Amino acid sequence: MPSLPHVYDSLIIGGGPGGLTAAIYLRRFTRNVAVVDKGNSRLRLIPVSHNYPGFPEGVPGPTLLGNLTVQLQRYGGAVMAGEIVDLRIEDGHFVASYLAEDADEQVELRALTVILATGVADVGLPVENWREAVAFGSVRLCPVCDGFDVMDKRIAVATAEVNPVGHALFMRTFSADVTLFERGDASILMDDDRRRLDAAGVRYIDSPLLSVTLDASMKPVLHTKDGNYEADVFYPMLGENARSSLAAKLGAETAHCDELVVDSHCASAVPGLYAIVDVTVGLNQIAVATGQAARAATHIHNRLPPALRHAVATSPLALHNEAA
Numbered sequence: 001m002p003s004l005p006h007v008y009d010s011l012i013i014g015g016g017p018g019g020l021t022a023a024i025y026l027r028r029f030t031r032n033v034a035v036v037d038k039g040n041s042r043l044r045l046i047p048v049s050h051n052y053p054g055f056p057e058g059v060p061g062p063t064l065l066g067n068l069t070v071q072l073q074r075y076g077g078a079v080m081a082g083e084i085v086d087l088r089i090e091d092g093h094f095v096a097s098y099l100a101e102d103a104d105e106q107v108e109l110r111a112l113t114v115i116l117a118t119g120v121a122d123v124g125l126p127v128e129n130w131r132e133a134v135a136f137g138s139v140r141l142c143p144v145c146d147g148f149d150v151m152d153k154r155i156a157v158a159t160a161e162v163n164p165v166g167h168a169l170f171m172r173t174f175s176a177d178v179t180l181f182e183r184g185d186a187s188i189l190m191d192d193d194r195r196r197l198d199a200a201g202v203r204y205i206d207s208p209l210l211s212v213t214l215d216a217s218m219k220p221v222l223h224t225k226d227g228n229y230e231a232d233v234f235y236p237m238l239g240e241n242a243r244s245s246l247a248a249k250l251g252a253e254t255a256h257c258d259e260l261v262v263d264s265h266c267a268s269a270v271p272g273l274y275a276i277v278d279v280t281v282g283l284n285q286i287a288v289a290t291g292q293a294a295r296a297a298t299h300i301h302n303r304l305p306p307a308l309r310h311a312v313a314t315s316p317l318a319l320h321n322e323a324a
């Protein structure tokens with residue numbers, strides 16, 4: 001496999017808000033960085049985010065992604081389109097197999113450190129035309145992100161595998177009309193779950209959810225064995241899997257849903273291998289992305305061999321001598 005000649009200070013895998021912010025920081029520390037991105041950041045699914053600070057009118061996810069890319073270019077960085085298909089350690093370097101978009105042959109990239117910012121993959125949505133519904137806002141994937149934006153609407157929530165009633169209870173902050181639907185043939189709700197739902201005034205439908213369609217105005221209709229229910233917005237809460245396999249293969253620790261375990265600098269147990277945001281254990285938010293990227297990038301810069309500024313051709317001492 002052909003190998004690019006130089007060794008990058010850092011290889012960033014993933015060009016969502018986490019990877020791009022880390023790259024901006026490292027470029028501003030004058031580090032030489034490669035960013036490889038496969039092009040399906042979750043930001044692309046966000047019609048408008050209203051909880052990312054600094055944008056009082058909200059910001060569409062694709063606009064934020066575009067702004068971060070331009071900001072990186074301003075510091076001499078660029079995103080390489082394609083995928084890192086393998087990552088290994090050889091002679092103290094990380095060696096990544098890079099398959100560029102539209103290329104047939106892989107190329108090796110070498111780096112002293114790696115930041116994994118590969119995000120998560122949503123586990124399939126049982127909703128017809130779900131992309132359109134997400135773009136329209138009638139199907140939503142993140143209660144923390146946009147609960148406020150569905151204030152007083154008729155909200156349908158499906159049970160999640162872990163803590164099945166948690167999201168429905170969370171949504172009661174925003175609406176008195178919340179209904180929880182059970183997924184799967186057998187009920188997973190325990191007596192205590194039902195008590196908590198009753199106490200909070202959340203309805204629950206025992207009959208398993210079979211499918212979800214959209215009516216003419218794009219509103220969700222939830223079909224169960226015993227009947228159909230209309231709502232204004234549906235949170236499917238199907239879960240997600242972290243794209244952590246490149247790091248796990250090198251021995252990084254994983255937790256629930258394959259999420260990576262990292263320390264307060266976002267370093268994994270594999271020296272030089274960092275992981276940030278959605279691919280790690282924690283809150284999946286853009287604000288977390290920028291914070292973790294800043295931490296990881298600064299830690300990397302402080303631990304790499306110093307990036308010394310070239311000496312200036314004419315030193316102040318030489319100038320003084322010339323004047324004398």
Ligand SMILES: Cc1cc2nc3c(=O)[nH]c(=O)nc-3n(C[C@H](O)[C@H](O)[C@H](O)COP(=O)(O)OP(=O)(O)OC[C@H]3O[C@@H](n4cnc5c(N)ncnc54)[C@H](O)[C@@H]3O)c2cc1C
Pocket residue numbers: 013014015016017018019036037038039040041042043045046048049050051052082083084085117118119120134140141142145146243276277278279284285286287289
């Ligand atoms: C519908 C929706 C609405 C949301 N709304 C909000 C909101 O309002 N506020 C908020 O804070 N958060 C919101 N989020 C969450 C937010 O989008 C994520 O937390 C954020 O995008 C995570 O950033 P990331 O950099 O970890 O991953 P991502 O943005 O998902 O980027 C990961 C990138 O890595 C690439 N990649 C993966 N594997 C490889 C590989 N092997 N090689 C190369 N590239 C690879 C992917 O293609 C992708 O481009 C929302 C999410 C969704 C789905």
